[in-house]
Amino acid sequence: MKIGDAAAELGVAAHVLRHWEDEGVVVPGRTASGHRDYSAEHLSRCRIVLSCQSVGMSLAEIRAVLHRGESGRGPLIDARIEGIRRQRAALDSAERFLLHVRGCRHDLITRCPECSIHAE
Ligand SMILES: [Zn+2]
Structure with missing residues (x-):
C-alpha cells in the first residue's frame, strides 16, 4: 500500500508516517521502483503507535516498545x-x-x- 493510502487508512498525514520512518518507529518496505510500501503488518504497528501516543508516550518510548532488541x-x-x-x-x-x-x-x-x- 502506498504511503498516501496508508495515511488515509490511519487518519494521519503522510508526513507523520515519514517522520515515524525517520525515527525508526515504523519503517515500511520499498517497491522495486523505490516507493514506500505499507503492509498489513506495518499498518498494525502504526495503530499501536497511535494508541501509545494517545496516552502520552514519546516516539522514543514507542520505538522501544516495538523493537525487542532496543537497549534499555x-x-x-x-x-x-x-x-x-x-x-x-x-x-x-x-x-x-x-x-x-x-x-x-x-x-x-x-x-x-x-x-x-x-x-x-
Ligand atoms: Zn467538603
Whole structure:
C-alpha cells in the first residue's frame, strides 16, 4: 500500500508516517521502483503507535516498545507503567474530590474536613 493510502487508512498525514520512518518507529518496505510500501503488518504497528501516543508516550518510548532488541527497553517500559499508575491514582483522587465537592455543604471547602484531605 502506498504511503498516501496508508495515511488515509490511519487518519494521519503522510508526513507523520515519514517522520515515524525517520525515527525508526515504523519503517515500511520499498517497491522495486523505490516507493514506500505499507503492509498489513506495518499498518498494525502504526495503530499501536497511535494508541501509545494517545496516552502520552514519546516516539522514543514507542520505538522501544516495538523493537525487542532496543537497549534499555525493560526499564523504559517499567517507568511508563509506573507513570500510568501515578496518573491513574491522581485521576482517582480527583474524581473522589469532585464527587464529594459536588454535594459538599460547607460554604468554604477549606473548612470541610473531607475537602481538606485533597489539599494535602
Ligand atoms: Zn467538603
